Amino acid sequence: MKPLPPKPLLYEINTAIWLEELSHKTGKKITLSTIPEEEWDRLRNFGFHMVWLMGVWKRSPMGTQIALQNTGLTKEFQQVLPDYTPSDVIGSPYCVQAYQVDDRFGGKEGILKARNALHARGMKLILDFVPNHIAPGHTWTEHHPEYFVQGTENHLRKFPDAYIRIGKHIFARGKALNFPAWQDVVQLNACHPGLRKAMIETLVEIGNLCDGLRVDMAMLMLNSIFQHTWRTHGIIPPEKDFWEEVIPAVKKEHPHLFFMAEAYWDTEPVLLEQGFDACYDKRLYDYLRDRSPKLIRQQLSRSSDFQNHLVCFIENHDEKRAITAFPYNQWKLAALVTASTPGTFMLHEGQLEGRSTRIPVFLGRRPEENTSQEVAEFYTRLLALLERTELSGTFQLLPSPHPVLCGWRWQFQNQSLVFWCNPTRRVAYLKDDIVPLYNPFWAEGFVPQGNKQGHYAFQPFGFAVWEMS
CATH class of the missing domain: 2.60.40.1180 (Golgi alpha-mannosidase II)
Structure with missing residues (x-):
C-alpha cells in the first residue's frame, strides 16, 4: 500500500445500515463478504484514501436491553423512524461485547474480504476501538474484575445510575469526567497493568484485520483526566500514561497501523506526543458552526506540521447532519474550509447526498430521505478539486x-x-x-x-x- 497523501480523505460508513440497505437494494442478504464490486468501485471513484467501517464488532445483548428500557432513547428512535419497532434496535457499536466481527456482518472472513477489496483499489480500512469502557456482558467482568473501576454497596445504593451489579461485583458505569454515566457500559481502569497488557494484546489482534483505528474518546485514558474522573476511588496512576505504553507496544507488531483519536478539551497536542497519528479537530468545527472568523483564523494559524495531524469534519455519527448544523449555504463554506486546509478531511456516509436526519447508532436501519442534487454537485466539484491538486504544496x-x-x-x-x-x-x-x-x-x-x-x-x-x- 502507498503511504497516505498530504491531504487524505476519510469516509465513515455505518456498517449495519449500509449492509441493510444494500440487502434491500439487491434483494438478497449482503454481508462484508458479498459487497458488490461496483460498490467498492463507487468508493474508489470518490477519491477516498481510507474507509472507516463503523460498528463491525459484536454488540452486547445486555446493552441492547438497557437501551430499550431507556425512555429518552426510545423517544429519539420514534422520532427518527415513524414506523419504529423494538427490533430496529441492534445495540450500540460502542457497547462492545467482544472484538470479533459480528457474524451478521460477515465475521472475520467478511472483514478480511472487505480489506482486500479496499486494498485492491488503493484504500485503507479503519475500524473502531473503545478503550474507556466495555459491555457489561464482556468476559472480563467475570474473569478479570480487577480490570474495572469497582464500587461498593454504598455506591450502588446512593448512585444507582452510576454503578451496576454484575455477578458478585459492583462496577462503575462508563463515564467522562463529570458528565452522566453511560448506562449500557462498564468502566475500565486505565491504570491497571493487567488491563494495559490485555489492551495491547487486543489491539495487536485487531491490527491483523485493518490498517488503522478510530479510537473512541481517547483522551479519557490520559492519567490527568482519568485520575480527575475517578479521584474518589483511590486509583493511583502509574508513571507512564496509558497511550505512552500501549501505542509503541502495538506498533512493534504493526508499525504502520494508523491511530486516530476522537479527542476533545484541547488534548490533541498531548495525544499526538504520546503516539497518535491524528486527532479530531473539534475546535474548527465549533468555530465554523458559531461563525467566528477570528477564531477560525486563530485555528488555521497553527503550524502546518501540527495541522497535518488533525482530522477536520463538519459531520460524523456523533454530530448533526451538516446541512442541519450549518443551515442555508453555511454548509458549503464549512465543507470548503475543512477540505482545503491542512489535515485529514473526514466525510460521513450520506453527507455527499445531503441527508438531514442524524441516525442514533443503536438503530439498524434509517428512514428513506430525499437527496439533494445541489449537495451532490457541490461535493463532486470539491472532491475533483482535491483530486486534481492533492493540496501537496505549502500552506x-x-x-x-x-x-x-x-x-x-x-x-x-x-x-x-x-x-x-x-x-x-x-x-x-x-x-x-x-x-x-x-x-x-x-x-x-x-x-x-x-x-x-x-x-x-x-x-x-x-x-x-x-x-x-
Whole structure:
C-alpha cells in the first residue's frame, strides 16, 4: 500500500445500515463478504484514501436491553423512524461485547474480504476501538474484575445510575469526567497493568484485520483526566500514561497501523506526543458552526506540521447532519474550509447526498430521505478539486483585509490556489487592489458591488477560489 497523501480523505460508513440497505437494494442478504464490486468501485471513484467501517464488532445483548428500557432513547428512535419497532434496535457499536466481527456482518472472513477489496483499489480500512469502557456482558467482568473501576454497596445504593451489579461485583458505569454515566457500559481502569497488557494484546489482534483505528474518546485514558474522573476511588496512576505504553507496544507488531483519536478539551497536542497519528479537530468545527472568523483564523494559524495531524469534519455519527448544523449555504463554506486546509478531511456516509436526519447508532436501519442534487454537485466539484491538486504544496494563512474574511494560499511548484471566504452573516465589501478579485474559477456569494468598478462584495457564507500562475 502507498503511504497516505498530504491531504487524505476519510469516509465513515455505518456498517449495519449500509449492509441493510444494500440487502434491500439487491434483494438478497449482503454481508462484508458479498459487497458488490461496483460498490467498492463507487468508493474508489470518490477519491477516498481510507474507509472507516463503523460498528463491525459484536454488540452486547445486555446493552441492547438497557437501551430499550431507556425512555429518552426510545423517544429519539420514534422520532427518527415513524414506523419504529423494538427490533430496529441492534445495540450500540460502542457497547462492545467482544472484538470479533459480528457474524451478521460477515465475521472475520467478511472483514478480511472487505480489506482486500479496499486494498485492491488503493484504500485503507479503519475500524473502531473503545478503550474507556466495555459491555457489561464482556468476559472480563467475570474473569478479570480487577480490570474495572469497582464500587461498593454504598455506591450502588446512593448512585444507582452510576454503578451496576454484575455477578458478585459492583462496577462503575462508563463515564467522562463529570458528565452522566453511560448506562449500557462498564468502566475500565486505565491504570491497571493487567488491563494495559490485555489492551495491547487486543489491539495487536485487531491490527491483523485493518490498517488503522478510530479510537473512541481517547483522551479519557490520559492519567490527568482519568485520575480527575475517578479521584474518589483511590486509583493511583502509574508513571507512564496509558497511550505512552500501549501505542509503541502495538506498533512493534504493526508499525504502520494508523491511530486516530476522537479527542476533545484541547488534548490533541498531548495525544499526538504520546503516539497518535491524528486527532479530531473539534475546535474548527465549533468555530465554523458559531461563525467566528477570528477564531477560525486563530485555528488555521497553527503550524502546518501540527495541522497535518488533525482530522477536520463538519459531520460524523456523533454530530448533526451538516446541512442541519450549518443551515442555508453555511454548509458549503464549512465543507470548503475543512477540505482545503491542512489535515485529514473526514466525510460521513450520506453527507455527499445531503441527508438531514442524524441516525442514533443503536438503530439498524434509517428512514428513506430525499437527496439533494445541489449537495451532490457541490461535493463532486470539491472532491475533483482535491483530486486534481492533492493540496501537496505549502500552506499559508493570509492577512485578512476585512474583519469577517478568512483567506489562505496553497503554493505549488508553478502555481498557487488562493481561497477567501466569509463565514459570517454579514456582507464584506472589498476593492480589487486588496485581494486578487479577478476571475475566480469557483465562487459563490462573491459578486460585483453595484456599478462601482473594482468593488466587490462577499455575501454571507460566500467564498471564492483563484488559481494563479
